[in-house]
Amino acid sequence: MVISDVTALLEQLAPLSYQELYDNSGLLVGDASMPLKGILATLDVTPDVVEEAHRKGLNLIVSHHPLIFSGLKKIVGKTYVEKAVILAIKYDIAIYAAHTNLDSIKGGVNSKIGELLGLNNLKFLCPIEGELVKVVAFVPISDAEKVRKAMFDAGAGSIGNYDYCSFNTEGKGTFRANEEANPFAGKAGEIHVEPETRIEVIVQKAKLSKVIREMISSHPYEEVAYDVYPLLNSYSEVGAGMVGELSDPISEMDFLKMVKKVFNLQSIRCTPLIGNEIKKIAFCGGSGAFLIKQAIAVEADIYITGDVKYHQFFDAENKIIIADIGHFESEQFTVDIFYEYLLKNFPKFAVLKSEIKTNPINYI
Numbered sequence: 001m002v003i004s005d006v007t008a009l010l011e012q013l014a015p016l017s018y019q020e021l022y023d024n025s026g027l028l029v030g031d032a033s034m035p036l037k038g039i040l041a042t043l044d045v046t047p048d049v050v051e052e053a054h055r056k057g058l059n060l061i062v063s064h065h066p067l068i069f070s071g072l073k074k075i076v077g078k079t080y081v082e083k084a085v086i087l088a089i090k091y092d093i094a095i096y097a098a099h100t101n102l103d104s105i106k107g108g109v110n111s112k113i114g115e116l117l118g119l120n121n122l123k124f125l126c127p128i129e130g131e132l133v134k135v136v137a138f139v140p141i142s143d144a145e146k147v148r149k150a151m152f153d154a155g156a157g158s159i160g161n162y163d164y165c166s167f168n169t170e171g172k173g174t175f176r177a178n179e180e181a182n183p184f185a186g187k188a189g190e191i192h193v194e195p196e197t198r199i200e201v202i203v204q205k206a207k208l209s210k211v212i213r214e215m216i217s218s219h220p221y222e223e224v225a226y227d228v229y230p231l232l233n234s235y236s237e238v239g240a241g242m243v244g245e246l247s248d249p250i251s252e253m254d255f256l257k258m259v260k261k262v263f264n265l266q267s268i269r270c271t272p273l274i275g276n277e278i279k280k281i282a283f284c285g286g287s288g289a290f291l292i293k294q295a296i297a298v299e300a301d302i303y304i305t306g307d308v309k310y311h312q313f314f315d316a317e318n319k320i321i322i323a324d325i326g327h328f329e330s331e332q333f334t335v336d337i338f339y340e341y342l343l344k345n346f347p348k349f350a351v352l353k354s355e356i357k358t359n360p361i362n363y364i
């Protein structure tokens with residue numbers, strides 16, 4: 001077992017293609033072919049966390065926040081980032097981050113928060129766009145079932161809680177093979193008309209190459225005719241922030257007390273209470289002020305996030321309660337996602353949660 005076996009599995013959970021453009025998730029330090037000794041899961045990487053991994057004999061740190069975020073021009077040990085990088089290289093420890101790609105998946109940062117708050121009907125507040133394409137394949141009627149199945153098995157045709165979704169129309173395909181060709185039907189130099197099925201399926205971009213590969217290899221034609229169209233549909237399985245509902249509405253104060261207890265908070269910074277009961281809750285772990293408008297648009301009673309600036313609180317305008325519970329506090333349980341997933345998949349290796357408190361903010 002080597003480091004890249006672990007990172008490949010983490011990327012099955014949270015594909016790197018889901019990270020935001022500004023992000024820097026992935027393997028940041030270390031040799032991917034190094035044999036694995038053990039894994040330390042953490043929210044942040046600091047020099048103390050690298051020392052902890054070394055002390056415990058672990059050589060892979062898996063963190064939520066990328067240690068190297070905006071690039072490094074020097075590594076001379078002047079900042080905590082440079083110090084941590086130097087220590088990791090010195091001890092032969094690899095550092096891997098799954099950041100906004102982990103935020104945006106089901107079972108990721110926000111699913112965890114929804115689970116902790118006991119919410120039902122969890123949906124993404126801002127589903128990802130540009131992630132879906134339509135694949136249309138033209139197949140002889142006699143082979144349509146086989147090709148359709150190959151595409152489904154490769155991951156095509158999944159919509160929400162349904163799979164095996166396709167639309168099929170029958171028509172006539174025409175072609176003329178030249179002397180070099182080895183046609184499925186017809187003769188070289190003659191125009192052939194073949195009864196064909198036009199198979200239409202929706203495909204996630206991350207699965208497109210596999211779907212095309214399987215479609216072509218199961219197709220009887222020498223030259224396969226197919227189209228790939230970009231779609232403007234949003235993809236409800238991946239996105240930013242989430243919204244969910246309590247089974248029974250409770251008072252604003254009771255809900256805030258529950259949030260304080262669940263997240264071990266000393267205080268919550270929030271806009272004035274409105275006097276409505278809380279039923280629908282929008283939330284985004286980390287810095288989520290960019291989703292305040294979406295939280296209002298879905299008519300959530302409260303929006304829970306971190307890093308809200310003074311002027312952003314004014315956007316509540318008595319339509320919603322904006323509650324800032326702290327960046328670290330909202331994401332503190334993210335470590336459990338790594339821990340549980342890695343422990344399940346690598347039972348023969350040491351997988352530990354960091355014991356270092358990395359939150360740089362204190363409440364005095």
Ligand SMILES: [Zn+2]
Pocket residue numbers: 065285286287327331
């Ligand atoms: Zn964060």
